[in-house]
Amino acid sequence: MEIIDSHCHLQDPALFPHRAGIIARAKNAGVTYMLTCGTSPEDWQSVCDIAHEYSGIIPAFGVHPHKCDSIPADWEKRLIDMLGNTKSAVGEIGLDFAEKGIDRTRQQAIFIRQMEIARELKRPVSIHARQCWDVMPALLEKYAHDLIIIIHSCSASRELIPRLTDGAIYCSFSGTLTYSRNKRAHDAVRAVPRDRLLIESDAPDLPPVINGAVQHDVPNEPGNITATLKSMAVLRVVDEDTMAGTLLQNTLRALTAVMS
Numbered sequence: 001m002e003i004i005d006s007h008c009h010l011q012d013p014a015l016f017p018h019r020a021g022i023i024a025r026a027k028n029a030g031v032t033y034m035l036t037c038g039t040s041p042e043d044w045q046s047v048c049d050i051a052h053e054y055s056g057i058i059p060a061f062g063v064h065p066h067k068c069d070s071i072p073a074d075w076e077k078r079l080i081d082m083l084g085n086t087k088s089a090v091g092e093i094g095l096d097f098a099e100k101g102i103d104r105t106r107q108q109a110i111f112i113r114q115m116e117i118a119r120e121l122k123r124p125v126s127i128h129a130r131q132c133w134d135v136m137p138a139l140l141e142k143y144a145h146d147l148i149i150i151i152h153s154c155s156a157s158r159e160l161i162p163r164l165t166d167g168a169i170y171c172s173f174s175g176t177l178t179y180s181r182n183k184r185a186h187d188a189v190r191a192v193p194r195d196r197l198l199i200e201s202d203a204p205d206l207p208p209v210i211n212g213a214v215q216h217d218v219p220n221e222p223g224n225i226t227a228t229l230k231s232m233a234v235l236r237v238v239d240e241d242t243m244a245g246t247l248l249q250n251t252l253r254a255l256t257a258v259m260s
């Protein structure tokens with residue numbers, strides 16, 4: 001069984017010092033590729049270094065909505081340079097209206113500029129969308145037909161899924177799918193067309209339930225994605241191998257431009 005983790009942060013200080021063991025455990029679990037998303041110019045070099053150091057690490061560079069207020073003035077030039085020098089995706093970018101104190105207009109401007117850069121450079125994008133579903137679908141529609149868009153840890157409602165997946169949009173689900181009370185995600189994962197489903201760890205965040213419990217005392221890691229795969233297979237009423245095969249095909253299609 002082969003799995004591609006479509007969104008994680010191996011450069012995060014919680015994982016970076018332990019990356020050798022984490023990547024080895026992921027590969028043991030069948031995770032052959034990990035899309036490692038940067039969050040601001042501060043961590044892009046670290047993402048780049050891990051991708052050079054280990055096989056199977058696909059780098060992504062972007063300004064996370066939480067970082068919009070603390071980026072240097074030349075972020076745009078630095079992003080274009082990073083993307084130009086590396087086979088890489090754009091991410092993590094997006095909107096987070098749950099996070100108080102970060103100006104929404106500024107978030108949108110930085111998000112849209114990065115979408116334009118992704119379109120110019122023909123790179124897939126990994127998107128963070130939290131409590132912004134009143135504005136996000138209309139924004140994405142402008143790009144959905146000429147850009148590969150991955151909604152990471154998808155929190156869209158079941159009703160929104162057909163509208164989102166009409167263009168080239170993929171929906172990626174994380175460890176929160178394993179929470180028995182997360183009916184919204186369970187309904188959404190069933191509503192996504194088979195060829196638009198992806199899976200991710202979002203490590204070090206969003207740990208799945210493993211053996212009946214969520215491990216909050218240790219950082220989540222990509223190898224734990226097998227627990228999410230299990231839940232997804234149950235929800236989609238297929239066996240795990242079939243589920244993994246579908247996800248693999250979808251991820252290879254979505255990330256073609258940045259796989260080596």
Ligand SMILES: [Zn+2]
Binds near residue numbers: 007008009037092202
């Ligand atoms: Zn993330």
